[in-house]
Amino acid sequence: MFWKKSGSRKPAPADGPFTEQQAAALQAFRLPSWQQPVPQEWWQKDDDTITLNLPFAAHSSLLSELGSLACFAGMRFKINCRIEKLSNSQPELPLIYGNVIVVSSGKGGVGKSSVAVQLALALAETGATTGLLDADVYGPSLPTMLGGGDEKQDMSPQNKLIPHLRHGVHVSSMGYLADAKEAAIWRGPMASAALQQLFRDSQWPRLDYLVIDMPPGTGDIQLTLAQKMPVTGAVVVTTPQNVALADAEKGIAMFRKVGIPLTGLVENMSFYHCPNCGFEEAIFGRAGGERVAHDYDVPLLAQLPLASAVREALDAGAPLLASDPDHELNQPLRAMAAAIAGQLYLQEKAKCA
Template sequence: MLGKWLGKKSAPENDETFTAAEREQLQQFRIPGYEGPLPAAWFSRQGQQARLSLPFSAGPQVLEKLQQDAQLGHYQWQLDCQVEKLPNSQPELPLIYGNVIVISSGKGGVGKSSVAVQLAVALAENGASVGLLDADIYGPSLPTMLGGADEKQQINDQNKMQPHLRHGVYVSSLGFLADSKDAAIWRGPMASAALQQLFRDTAWPRLDYLIVDLPPGTGDIQLTIAQKLPVTGAVVVTTPQNVALADAEKGIAMFRKVGIPLTGLIENMSHYHCPACGHEEAIFGQHGGRKTAESHQVPLLAQLPLASPIRQALDQGQPLLTAEPQHPLNAAIREMATAVAAQLYQQAKKPV
């Protein structure tokens, strides 16, 4: 009764914290590639403004579940990505290369280079500073997929090669230095030396991520990468068919033997997507990538379709993300980029 006469009021609501129910709901929120709930410190709010702060690259599509949530959707959500430089295999080298992700495959023909290109473009679309190194020196295809194959790389006053800026990505490739019809007939040691020179003698800007497109297989160049370059993580690309999966397993084993963290597996050409009717057919088999990932205890980061619009865009030197940003097929590519960046970060932060 005394409280009534004294005008006692309930404690004011804190405009900078979430309610208990909202915090519980945030614990259920997930993003591709990150296992389990996100740390509570990554969520903040002030009044009706709410923010998700991530230490890795992600696209605005990760906010959709928050924006559509019955309890959390009334906030005006913003995404803030500040990419953290992670430990790598050569800690004595400067961190100007950012987080180095090598894209590998046990065999050719699985679409490794197209995955590398689309990953790089998607990360750049999210606002990250991204480099792309074409280490597939026997068959450099990135100039074709990114355009500008006839534009040669220039040498600056410091005798460094200037990377091309294509679709928001800084690209260095032997394909920009030699005639596109010339064959690179090099023995292993010469090829490995050329790769190191291409990496170190390119005038890279300060990067968040450097994507390295390796040649297929498990030979000299892959060993050079493991021993000489500051690698943060490796991604193995495969298709669902048994012959590709057997070679992918060799790639997984190789990275583990040389001590390179395995970020995960990407299953390319997971199914055929008909552009006319939208029908999907698993022409190379089903669940092969998932079973291989589970048996080797590595994350399955993405399952990308075999689709004519993706192939046509790359053939024309205009990745689908930039040629048709609203195309439905881009959703899987953007999700892949978030999954790779998130898993790369989470693995680096796991206690040894």
């Protein structure tokens, strides 16, 4: 097991780079969705800077809690990501796609595309080269959420589609090519062929992560697509309502049946957070995602709030991570991205153990 390699979990001795108190605080620190402390050797101290060296994407703000502790007064924290390329379900494909994260949902309208878009932005924000493929060919919504719908599609001299660079993410979507209403009437095989073309005939830069926004549902089309793509891990998005959870369970079963690694569950619209008084209400019920995660033994990677500011920003083609980076609603999204990237890494290490 990976953890054993990193040696004893005891705090570093006081004469190491850290004082005893500092070592204990680092030991108690947890990355989002990690049960264990990060290996001690990932921490590095240079003068007044403490760096966490990670093999996956995570935003430095995740360390702000540590920075506010008295034992670290006068010190600054940062995360340095050197993203490791993990294995995927199609090892024969070229490495340029990086770590491929499929975002799916059993049911429409739960916020799958919103999660895919914000995940891609949060990964790109850490410096990771990130692509986003709109596989939701029936209703491509990425040009709406990321803007630039009227930009023309550039082609390379080799006649490949050059992905649109939107808010730091390389995006390929049928929505930039075809009329969305036209795409909506395509039948299964046509949509599947179009998607594969979009995937293979896009001139992606060498990516660290490729996020794929799948069509909603758990039918044959979704199954075929998932099997034809090089998947590092699949994320299932749900809301806490029983109807959505029942469909999320079908999604989990679908990925398990065809042997696609399941990274975990994201619960969207978990609660409403009133921006005026701070009151929180679980509009769609409580603890549904936790129950499914427990019953199916998959990690619950995030519980995202329902917030009108999120919807308004997405409708305007400028998600909050891009248009208002300091907004408080970005923190759960950054934690989600780190949870997903970290979980992909942990699952790979568990495979190798």
